[in-house]
Amino acid sequence: MKRLYIVSSGAGGMDYITPQAQHAIEASEVVVSYTKYAKELAPLLEGKTLYTSGMTHEIERCTHAIACACEGKTTCIISNGDANVFGMATLVVELMDAKNLWEEIELISLPGITAFLATASKVGAPVSQDFAIISLSDRLTDIGLIDKRIRASLACDFVLGIYNPKSKKRTQPYANFLEALTEVDKRIAIVAQNVGRSEECISITTTHDLIAQGLRNDAVGMNTLLIIGNSTTRLTHNAHVLTPRGYLNKYDLSGEHKQKA
Amino acid sequence: MKRLYIVSSGAGGMDYITPQAQHAIEASEVVVSYTKYAKELAPLLEGKTLYTSGMTHEIERCTHAIACACEGKTTCIISNGDANVFGMATLVVELMDAKNLWEEIELISLPGITAFLATASKVGAPVSQDFAIISLSDRLTDIGLIDKRIRASLACDFVLGIYNPKSKKRTQPYANFLEALTEVDKRIAIVAQNVGRSEECISITTTHDLIAQGLRNDAVGMNTLLIIGNSTTRLTHNAHVLTPRGYLNKYDLSGEHKQKA
Known part of the structure; x- marks a missing residue:
């Protein structure tokens, strides 16, 4: 055949x-x-x-x-x-x-x-919990539906992976995304360009920084992948990113169940 | 070092x-x-x-x-x-x-x-749109938060990937999941066990069938990955699964922009 x-x-x-x-x-x-x-x-x-x-x-x-x-x-x-x-x-x-x-x-x-997982592997362990993957391209998807998905994802504390955040001609979905970010607490944001390639550039910042930079942010374009942490995502001592899965709330460092208080 | x-x-x-x-x-x-x-x-x-x-x-x-x-x-x-x-x-x-x-x-x-992408590749093209990945294990995650994420994902028409749907001892999150599925229209469901292994078994069914089988469904266990299509996901002529991205709404088969009616 x-x-x-x-x-x-x-x-x-x-x-x-x-x-x-x-x-x-x-x-x-x-x-x-x-x-x-x-x-x-x-x-x-x-x-x-x-x-x-x-x-x-x-x-x-x-x-x-x-x-x-x-x-x-x-x-x-x-x-x-x-x-x-x-x-x-x-x-x-x-x-x-x-x-x-x-x-x-x-x-x-x-x-x-996929770029989301390649990026995640480069910055520590930003994903351990449930996550949502959303493209901001409204070429084939209704812009209102994209916005609804962003807001629902933030409301239920997903880690977020954002593909195709903006291009020179297509900025409105990214503007809506930044607007949605203003309505939740500050979160860690990872901005990754050309992951896996020689021109790879990854920075670890915050949603407040993304909001402050607005649409003029040159690090956000067609070849950019964004990861937005959830409410528990934090920096490690070496300035990498960790979303704890919660093991150490329940077990001690030797793997034994913690005594209940 | x-x-x-x-x-x-x-x-x-x-x-x-x-x-x-x-x-x-x-x-x-x-x-x-x-x-x-x-x-x-x-x-x-x-x-x-x-x-x-x-x-x-x-x-x-x-x-x-x-x-x-x-x-x-x-x-x-x-x-x-x-x-x-x-x-x-x-x-x-x-x-x-x-x-x-x-x-x-x-x-x-x-x-x-990841198993979600391995499974997707085996059944056609079930993912083309935004999606959410959720584990139903409540060993380290609050069961109410899992339920909230399921319901939010269905409400904004994500394709859904479900990890760790149930085990012999852990069935309540899966029961909650089935309950949430009753509240949306019938969707295509993919049930994949041991994807990528010799004992791999994948079936294409519907959410109504999952609901009907309930907790006794032996195809759903610790080594199962579920994919739930979105509202546009459909079967192809060869009984595979397709979530159209929407190209053919906008372009004809030669790649030309369709004339507006």
Whole structure:
């Protein structure tokens, strides 16, 4: 049967890509990718027919990948991070379904390291409790629904991961987000640009600082991932970030149950 | 400087572990792990000093790993899935901070494929929109807060990932969860046991079926991950799951902007 892979390449470069994702690329004759990601994976792409295009050409890339698979060429389409987290999985499946190609092409999707988890690993242990992941892009999602989700997440004390916080042309959802942050107590905020890449830059700050900097904050753009801690998130003695899970409320350092007072 | 790694091994076995995680294990003299995960990673552990223990001995394992690193042995502690998602990261950082060992030990944490994303990749593209990840374990989290988070997530139409839904002794949070599901329209539900392992079993059903089966549902236990779709999640023609991102509302199949009516 003809085969199409959706390959999640992880948070950047060759460090994060799983063995099964590498094998899928090896097994493919054609590789379809956003131009930047193809450059990062160059060692894996030698001898492959490569089709790349820029941002906002997602439908074009998916359509091309499906067409190549239909021609009988084993094909993979690369999605950075994880294909299910604001990546290519949904569009490939939606197009495959619209064309009803399920009898013709076997589709295999492989997961990857999403930017939220890559960022979390770099700053200590900011996530231990329940969390919500929200994209501030209102290109395909109603801006009111985004705002509702932000406010609900803050109200029930989720750790928050924010994707696509703003771009030059798209600032209103981020303005709404900052407005929502003014209505809760100060929390720790992590601002991560280009995580997993050579130009990676991560800073640990507070929601009050984000609010003070407002829309002019150049560290917040299309390649930025934000993590907002919950009400228990704190700095460690070495200025890293910790959201305690609560073990040490219940157990002592040797793992024994604490006596109740 | 002495070094301790927190290694996320991914969703199971050797397929999901990243190159950087493999390198960290290679660089370690001592490997500390839950017994089951050590067996799965056996090809990587030859020649290492291995310390394993069973479930609920997390503090013991962390304490031992830190002690080995203090002795100058490069050590890694294995966390299945991703160490930040109900894994070992928070406890290691909390213990390191309580003992203020930051000058003595360099701690390096590496991310992995969490079960939610591994499961999502197996059933189509169930996640394309904002989502919330909630553990139903009330061992360390207030049961009322868990319930509040479930209800808030359903009210703002998050896709939901549920970890640790129930165990033999712990059923009340799952009962509360089913009660919350009765108050929203029927949604698609994915029930995944042991994802990424040889005994993997995934079924696609509905929230009404979960409610009907109630607490006696044997497919829901400690090794189960649930995904609840949002209000737009639907089945594809091949009975997989799709949460459309909305591209095809705005663009036609060739990627051109649709004309406004």
